[in-house]
Amino acid sequence: MPQIIKKGRVVNDDWHIVAEELAILDDEAGRSSFVPKHGDKYLLPAPLWNTFFPQFLGFSTLPGLLLDHQVELEDINVAVSLVPIIAIRFSSFMDGTGFSTGALLRERFSFSGELRACGAILPDQVNYLMRCGFDSVAFNDPHSVTQYEKIQGQAVEQPKAVATDELINNTRNSPRNASLSYQGDVSRPKTPFQRRFGC
Amino acid sequence: MYQYDDLDREVVRNRVIQFKGQMDRFLSGELSEEAFLPLRLQNGLYVQKHAPMLRVAIPYGMLSSDQLRALATICQEYDRGYCHITTRQNVQFNWVALNEVPAILAQLERVEMHAIQTSGNCIRNTTSDPLAGVACDEVIDPRPYCEIIRQWSSLHPEFAFLPRKFKIAVIGAEEDRASIRLHDIGLKVVRSEEGELGFQVWTGGGLGRTPMLASLIRNFLPQRYLLGYLKAILRVYNQYGRRDNKYKARIKILVSALGSKQFTAQVEQEFERNFHIDPQLSDEEIGYARSFFSSPSYQILSDDMEPIDQYPIAYQQWLARNVRPHKVSGYRIVTLSLKHISQAPGDITTEQLRHIATLADRYSFGEVRTTQQQNIVLADVRCSDLYELWLESEPKQLVTPTVGTLSDTVCCPGGDFCGLANARSLPVNTAIQQRFSDLKKVYGLGDISLRISGCINACAHHHIANIGILGIDKKGEEFYQITLGGKTGYESAIGKVLGPSLPLEKIAPAIDKIIQVYVAQRVDEGETFSSTYERLGKGPFKEAVYATDY
Numbered sequence A: 001m002p003q004i005i006k007k008g009r010v011v012n013d014d015w016h017i018v019a020e021e022l023a024i025l026d027d028e029a030g031r032s033s034f035v036p037k038h039g040d041k042y043l044l045p046a047p048l049w050n051t052f053f054p055q056f057l058g059f060s061t062l063p064g065l066l067l068d069h070q071v072e073l074e075d076i077n078v079a080v081s082l083v084p085i086i087a088i089r090f091s092s093f094m095d096g097t098g099f100s101t102g103a104l105l106r107e108r109f110s111f112s113g114e115l116r117a118c119g120a121i122l123p124d125q126v127n128y129l130m131r132c133g134f135d136s137v138a139f140n141d142p143h144s145v146t147q148y149e150k151i152q153g154q155a156v157e158q159p160k161a162v163a164t165d166e167l168i169n170n171t172r173n174s175p176r177n178a179s180l181s182y183q184g185d186v187s188r189p190k191t192p193f194q195r196r197f198g199c
Numbered sequence B: 001m002y003q004y005d006d007l008d009r010e011v012v013r014n015r016v017i018q019f020k021g022q023m024d025r026f027l028s029g030e031l032s033e034e035a036f037l038p039l040r041l042q043n044g045l046y047v048q049k050h051a052p053m054l055r056v057a058i059p060y061g062m063l064s065s066d067q068l069r070a071l072a073t074i075c076q077e078y079d080r081g082y083c084h085i086t087t088r089q090n091v092q093f094n095w096v097a098l099n100e101v102p103a104i105l106a107q108l109e110r111v112e113m114h115a116i117q118t119s120g121n122c123i124r125n126t127t128s129d130p131l132a133g134v135a136c137d138e139v140i141d142p143r144p145y146c147e148i149i150r151q152w153s154s155l156h157p158e159f160a161f162l163p164r165k166f167k168i169a170v171i172g173a174e175e176d177r178a179s180i181r182l183h184d185i186g187l188k189v190v191r192s193e194e195g196e197l198g199f200q201v202w203t204g205g206g207l208g209r210t211p212m213l214a215s216l217i218r219n220f221l222p223q224r225y226l227l228g229y230l231k232a233i234l235r236v237y238n239q240y241g242r243r244d245n246k247y248k249a250r251i252k253i254l255v256s257a258l259g260s261k262q263f264t265a266q267v268e269q270e271f272e273r274n275f276h277i278d279p280q281l282s283d284e285e286i287g288y289a290r291s292f293f294s295s296p297s298y299q300i301l302s303d304d305m306e307p308i309d310q311y312p313i314a315y316q317q318w319l320a321r322n323v324r325p326h327k328v329s330g331y332r333i334v335t336l337s338l339k340h341i342s343q344a345p346g347d348i349t350t351e352q353l354r355h356i357a358t359l360a361d362r363y364s365f366g367e368v369r370t371t372q373q374q375n376i377v378l379a380d381v382r383c384s385d386l387y388e389l390w391l392e393s394e395p396k397q398l399v400t401p402t403v404g405t406l407s408d409t410v411c412c413p414g415g416d417f418c419g420l421a422n423a424r425s426l427p428v429n430t431a432i433q434q435r436f437s438d439l440k441k442v443y444g445l446g447d448i449s450l451r452i453s454g455c456i457n458a459c460a461h462h463h464i465a466n467i468g469i470l471g472i473d474k475k476g477e478e479f480y481q482i483t484l485g486g487k488t489g490y491e492s493a494i495g496k497v498l499g500p501s502l503p504l505e506k507i508a509p510a511i512d513k514i515i516q517v518y519v520a521q522r523v524d525e526g527e528t529f530s531s532t533y534e535r536l537g538k539g540p541f542k543e544a545v546y547a548t549d550y
Helices: A020-024 A046-056 A073-082 A097-107 A123-131 A143-156 A166-170 B006-027 B033-041 B065-078 B098-110 B143-153 B223-240 B251-258 B260-273 B283-291 B313-322 B350-363 B383-396 B426-435 B439-444 B504-521 B529-536 B539-546
Strands: A003-006 A009-012 A015-017 A041-045 A064-068 A085-090 A114-119 A136-139 B045-047 B052-056 B062-064 B082-085 B091-093 B168-171 B185-191 B197-203 B215-222 B323-325 B331-336 B347-349 B367-370 B376-382 B450-453 B467-474 B477-484
Touching (some): A003 A143, A009 A143, A046 A064, A046 A073, A064 A073, A073 A097, A085 A097, A097 A114, A097 A123, A097 B223, A123 A136, B033 B045, B045 B098, B062 B065, B065 B091, B065 B098, B143 B168, B143 B223, B197 B223, B215 B223, B215 B260, B223 B260, B251 B260, B313 B331, B313 B439, B350 B367, B350 B376, B350 B383, B426 B450, B426 B504, B477 B504, B504 B529
Parallel strands (some): A015 A041, A041 A064, A064 A085, A085 A114, A114 A136, B450 B467
Antiparallel strands (some): A003 A009, B045 B052, B052 B091, B185 B197, B197 B215, B323 B331
């Protein structure tokens, strides 16, 4: 079972991504090769969601939406209001469109289910993703999970002196509160000076 | 000047620690070069031709004397005894060692400085009027807003991986000394008819390969909505800006593709949708930001100057070119020139940095500003101190009396240092300056701007110069294109290419010919180069440069 980052922890994950090409392979009888099973959790690409959604009626778990990071949210707002999870796929860690897509889902569409970032994402981007309203991150690169743990470890463990530079060794080696920020986050936005002066 | 509180200190410290971790992972091979790239760029670290380059943020150009001393220490301990003032008011160290960068950042942190977002596809350091707070034509001091924007844009989670770099400039005076129309967002603080403070919002300006002037998208944005409106612009850009071609990725391309009307409509729609969610700036908050920029304790002084003819000619020339009126009686604004012929434009040595720190403490309330023209401003000098200041600055080569003239060249490091450059820019400047070493001749030309960029990234902003020079690569050979007619200040214009590019040795003669045409054709000595060019068009200049030799 693949591991993902959820709310800052490494957890096993059982949402299956249904590949677009798999689902559209019809057999001779005109049936899709994709037959959802009770109890399994599926993430469907947006174009398939409407097609397969009826097959899930009566299931305990509805399929989640897998969105391209550049998706026009207005076009899929009905699905957004129904699904338990939305995963946004990042095609490259240099492409930050998904940060806005996630924030928009929370702000404008009041999406309250699980918001997931998946694909080409650097462990160093997780904090920003969380602040944009994402709950979970599924990396393409399995090593990223270890790297993420290491980064997080730095945040809680006491400093291990590895630097050659005394200056740095003498200061704290781990962010005391990495979530401190000027902007707050999507669920609690703030202006920079809010609550910082006595008036 | 703004003073850090616990939150600022913590945010910067966290970033220093985080970056050190990223550097360690890169050096140990855990982090690939490709993945390290955006992370190091967001911390101002470029890999250059000879050595890595570290760009340090000088928020809206403000520096304290202690910060100057810290920069001097870094120059001495980690670089080769000098650094470089950029055209966006920042400082660059050109010879740092990669593994020493975390230590440099820790040094900077001690004096409330950082390199956060000085490069990369994110919101860069906000620039402003280097004469903010002291200029006679100022309506409102823009710096409190700059500081609010600095904080809001620092480590903003949504806008750290934009299609391309993003630059904001803010002014509060009539003359635009920050070139706001050349920025992705340009803000001008204005008062409404009812007396309310707010902004004129310009968007979509930029230089580079496709220079464009920004369009006015909002004539009046009440100040409390500032951050919500910035967010709306950035969000539209982050969603719809092009990412398939880096040369078409700046917001100017999006604005021009959609048309400014359609772009504005999208921004306004996004702004309205978030109107109720986005926290607004309260008057108290803006007042608090403003409290850091209140006037220093000026003395009540007469504005009369002693007769200057008793003083050396060089001092008189300096007073005429490098000293400007101040809004407070008895004070002047002094530009310390970094254009001495012995140094590259904008370069500043360890010794000069320390000396300027001393001068700032002695004569200007311990503060200086860096300027877009790559000089240093002492903003609050008493008239009665001017001569002493001049005497003390002269031995350190800080009094070259050429501010605003052809010799006040703005120049990028060019091919001598920069990994991006196609051609060298420094030798071009040297060749030109050798032809114009006679100050009398230079003064006779009046105000004229010369800017030299070593490549199309246009770091020297050559497009807005009266005379701009751009280095290009022609099958491995250095060539240079001349543009004429650019301007900035009360009006902005982008220069037009004069003709085919020329090799290095023909540039200085060409500039000489252009100047000769101007001198011969101007109506009188009061007509600026810019006006003459506008009146005549490029015809006579082109003819002079290309007619015979080329």
